[in-house]
Amino acid sequence: MSLVSIRRATLLTAALVAAGPGAARPAAQGPGTTSPRPLAAGFRYSAYGPDYDPGPGYWRQVGERMAGRFPGSVPGAVWIVGRLKGQGCELSFPGKSADPLIQFTDEDANDAALDLFDAAGFQVWLQVEPGNAPLEPLIRLVLDRYGHHPSVVGFGVDVEWYRSVERPEGKAVTDPEARAWLAAVRSRNPRYGLFLKHWLIEMMPPTVREGLTFIDDSQILPSLDAMVDEFARWAKAFAPAPVGFQIGYDSDRPWWEKLDDPPAEIGRRILEAAPNTRGLYWVDFSILDVFPPERPAWATPTGPPARPLIGVKIYEHGGDLDALFAAWSALGIDAAFASAALADRRDFRAKAAERGVRLFLIAAVFYDPKALAEDPSLFAITAEGEPARQEWVEFVCPSRPDYRARRVAATAEAVRRIRPDGLSLDFMRHFVFWEKVPRRAALESLPNTCFCDRCVASFARRAGLELPRGAIGSPRAAASWILAEHEAAWTEWKVDLIDSMAAELVAAARAVKPDLEIVLHAVPWRPLDYGGAVRRIAGQDHERLSTRVDYLSPMTYAHMLRRPPRWIRSVVRTLAATSHARVLPSIQVQEAYRPGEALSAEEFARDLREALRTPSAGVVFWSWDGLAREPDKQAVVKAVLAERAVGR
Numbered sequence: 001m002s003l004v005s006i007r008r009a010t011l012l013t014a015a016l017v018a019a020g021p022g023a024a025r026p027a028a029q030g031p032g033t034t035s036p037r038p039l040a041a042g043f044r045y046s047a048y049g050p051d052y053d054p055g056p057g058y059w060r061q062v063g064e065r066m067a068g069r070f071p072g073s074v075p076g077a078v079w080i081v082g083r084l085k086g087q088g089c090e091l092s093f094p095g096k097s098a099d100p101l102i103q104f105t106d107e108d109a110n111d112a113a114l115d116l117f118d119a120a121g122f123q124v125w126l127q128v129e130p131g132n133a134p135l136e137p138l139i140r141l142v143l144d145r146y147g148h149h150p151s152v153v154g155f156g157v158d159v160e161w162y163r164s165v166e167r168p169e170g171k172a173v174t175d176p177e178a179r180a181w182l183a184a185v186r187s188r189n190p191r192y193g194l195f196l197k198h199w200l201i202e203m204m205p206p207t208v209r210e211g212l213t214f215i216d217d218s219q220i221l222p223s224l225d226a227m228v229d230e231f232a233r234w235a236k237a238f239a240p241a242p243v244g245f246q247i248g249y250d251s252d253r254p255w256w257e258k259l260d261d262p263p264a265e266i267g268r269r270i271l272e273a274a275p276n277t278r279g280l281y282w283v284d285f286s287i288l289d290v291f292p293p294e295r296p297a298w299a300t301p302t303g304p305p306a307r308p309l310i311g312v313k314i315y316e317h318g319g320d321l322d323a324l325f326a327a328w329s330a331l332g333i334d335a336a337f338a339s340a341a342l343a344d345r346r347d348f349r350a351k352a353a354e355r356g357v358r359l360f361l362i363a364a365v366f367y368d369p370k371a372l373a374e375d376p377s378l379f380a381i382t383a384e385g386e387p388a389r390q391e392w393v394e395f396v397c398p399s400r401p402d403y404r405a406r407r408v409a410a411t412a413e414a415v416r417r418i419r420p421d422g423l424s425l426d427f428m429r430h431f432v433f434w435e436k437v438p439r440r441a442a443l444e445s446l447p448n449t450c451f452c453d454r455c456v457a458s459f460a461r462r463a464g465l466e467l468p469r470g471a472i473g474s475p476r477a478a479a480s481w482i483l484a485e486h487e488a489a490w491t492e493w494k495v496d497l498i499d500s501m502a503a504e505l506v507a508a509a510r511a512v513k514p515d516l517e518i519v520l521h522a523v524p525w526r527p528l529d530y531g532g533a534v535r536r537i538a539g540q541d542h543e544r545l546s547t548r549v550d551y552l553s554p555m556t557y558a559h560m561l562r563r564p565p566r567w568i569r570s571v572v573r574t575l576a577a578t579s580h581a582r583v584l585p586s587i588q589v590q591e592a593y594r595p596g597e598a599l600s601a602e603e604f605a606r607d608l609r610e611a612l613r614t615p616s617a618g619v620v621f622w623s624w625d626g627l628a629r630e631p632d633k634q635a636v637v638k639a640v641l642a643e644r645a646v647g648r
């Protein structure tokens with residue numbers, strides 16, 4: 001936040017200085033200044049920009065969809081291959097350098113995408129955030145590696161991170177520096193160009209223009225008009241040299257979100273005001289919203305239902321049932337996710353049916369304190385050889401045939417007895433107290449289970465592995481061998497245990513009541529969070545599980561997890577991108593696991609708005625107890641649902 005305000009303040013000052021009479025007039029274009037290159041329309045890409053990376057095919061599509069909006073243009077990309085790391089720059093490919101300011105990743109992150117871009121006629125700029133790393137070696141390393149790709153048109157420097165590592169302010173580029181960098185670029189290919197990027201004109205070299213493209217990435221602008229004015233000044237300052245623009249920042253979302261087709265409308269206005277524009281790049285931070293990944297052809301259509309489901313989790317209720325259902329009706333709550341204890345009550349079920357509230361029976365799967373108290377040998381076992389227990393969270397080993405059969409039979413029996421509208425599967429995963437996993441936790445710090453003898457032996461048999469001596473009888477020894485040598489196979493085994501249990505439960509429950517709607521409580525981790533922990537630790541493969549159920553319900557408890565409201569939408573959208581089921585986020589109503597730090601009504605309102613955004617299928621409040629205690633939050637529910645009804 002502070003960074004943004006600093007940046008905006010600087011920017012406003014600069015704008016005032018730069019603004020003169022007629023500043024917004026289209027830049028003059030003299031004879032012989034037409035760039036040989038057509039307009040490139042596409043995107044900015046970085047490994048850290050989008051919530052997740054749908055893969056090279058997606059980026060090719062985005063370039064093509066963007067270019068499709070501007071006749072005569074070709075797809076383009078500002079592709080970031082070097083990001084600021086520490087004092088220097090990390091290049092996203094393997095390599096060697098004597099300079100400690102230049103580092104490399106173990107794997108190549110760019111070649112597959114560049115191959116696709118070559119075939120699709122892209123113009124690609126390879127860009128770095130240099131920090132204090134010297135430019136000439138960076139240029140040489142990057143172009144030596146990727147210069148054979150015909151889509152590459154040159155090299156780019158984010159001047160905001162030039163000799164600047166704390167804040168994106170940078171150091172102004174001198175004429176000699178610009179000449180030297182361009183020479184380094186052209187020594188690899190005389191047709192290449194060099195781009196320099198900043199939002200302040202005075203950070204660009206004072207007079208050198210030949211061979212350069214000037215990219216403006218200004219943001220935090222109050223309106224489209226303000227953006228076009230500022231970009232026109234930029235374009236005019238460098239005309240007839242080519243300029244480019246990065247658009248679509250989240251800080252500008254309040255106004256661009258209201259446009260029918262933001263990339264097309266913003267782009268058209270920029271091209272009118274800045275005729276020397278040669279590049280329009282939608283930024284990756286908001287790209288998944290504006291260019292949603294296309295669903296694979298085999299995916300069933302799972303758009304949100306005509307009416308969103310508004311549900312509440314409720315575990316017990318001692319008071320008057322009429323008052324309870326009247327309160328729900330006043331708030332627009334039309335589904336109750338109830339514990340077995342409550343759903344078993346005949347009066348509760350009768351009232352729900354009478355009031356048209358759909359009843360979802362919550363069934364805990366591998367969380368079973370009663371079973372564990374009766375038979376502690378059922379405990380799942382961690383890699384340290386300990387029972388899977390942290391505070392109240394304790395888990396049963398997911399591979400015990402007897403426990404699984406009992407659980408399936410009990411669930412089917414509950415469905416037979418209660419005849420709920422839906423079944424909501426909870427604790428359908430391996431042991432992890434995800435509510436308490438810090439935002440920056442390392443994968444290695446998360447518990448891996450279950451290394452009981454039965455799991456270890458079954459895993460080895462299934463994977464066709466011979467267990468080393470001592471693995472049976474020593475979970476620690478088994479875990480260290482498995483995690484070091486066979487972690488990928490182990491993850492598949494874990495995922496299969498959960499997926500097969502879902503299949504068994506769903507089949508048994510639907511055999512009793514075929515129209516049963518089934519919800520699965522999803523750990524709110526996206527595929528790349530914590531190094532893939534959603535599969536590797538929790539054993540939840542959301543895409544696979546989504547083929548078995550009607551709703552995936554991520555427990556997007558943002559306050560507890562210290563995430564901003566926007567994170568809720570990100571999780572929903574990420575799950576929805578590959579889900580065959582509808583995605584129904586659950587949000588928290590009151591503080592949990594952050595004693596003394598209340599969840600305000602304002603934050604709750606923002607969480608709720610994000611939870612309801614497309615492609616969400618509705619929302620489930622966790623829990624009614626909390627909502628019942630806070631009239632101001634009930635008012636929020638009423639107001640937000642009402643504004644939504646009007647908005648649609």
Ligand SMILES: [Zn+2]
Nearest residue numbers: 397450452455
């Ligand atoms: Zn086990």
